[in-house]
Amino acid sequence: MTKEKIIELLNHALDLEHSANIQYLSHAEIVEGQDAEPIIAKLKEIANDEKGHAEKFRALIGALGGVPSIKMAPAHPAKTIREILEVNLKDEKEAVDTYRKILEELKKEKGQGYYDFKLEHDVRHVLMEEQEHITELEVLLGKSGSSY
Ligand SMILES: [Fe+2]
Numbered sequence: 001m002t003k004e005k006i007i008e009l010l011n012h013a014l015d016l017e018h019s020a021n022i023q024y025l026s027h028a029e030i031v032e033g034q035d036a037e038p039i040i041a042k043l044k045e046i047a048n049d050e051k052g053h054a055e056k057f058r059a060l061i062g063a064l065g066g067v068p069s070i071k072m073a074p075a076h077p078a079k080t081i082r083e084i085l086e087v088n089l090k091d092e093k094e095a096v097d098t099y100r101k102i103l104e105e106l107k108k109e110k111g112q113g114y115y116d117f118k119l120e121h122d123v124r125h126v127l128m129e130e131q132e133h134i135t136e137l138e139v140l141l142g143k144s145g146s147s148y
């Protein structure tokens with residue numbers, strides 16, 4: 001795989017992070033009801049993680065000599081708390097699949113001139129945080145019962 005292809009994959013990841021950040025922030029503003037507070041807090045906390053992931057991917061792309069994307073992947077609207085949790089859970093799973101594929105590609109690149117351990121380490125770190133987001137959303141969904 002060429003360096004350009006790796007940059008392309010990282011830019012796709014960056015687009016996903018842009019939309020995840022905005023989507024969580026938007027959803028946090030429309031959550032209502034008696035159980036809203038902890039859910040709003042969690043959505044904002046995750047949004048902040050996504051912002052950090054975007055920064056990480058941007059830095060990796062820059063370090064490889066690429067131009068970080070200013071685009072967003074398609075975002076997904078939701079209205080109810082249940083919808084919000086389900087939509088974001090689905091997107092988190094997509095992110096995990098995407099980053100897992102990037103990691104597999106990176107592992108094949110060991111020995112290439114541009115390969116560096118930090119690249120693989122950072123992608124793995126982001127992947128682990130997305131897996132935590134999945135767990136957190138699942139916990140909230142489990143708690144939400146039928147009222148949402
Ligand atoms: Fe993320």
Ligand SMILES: [Fe+2]
Pocket residue numbers: 020046050092095129130133
């Ligand atoms: Fe996430």
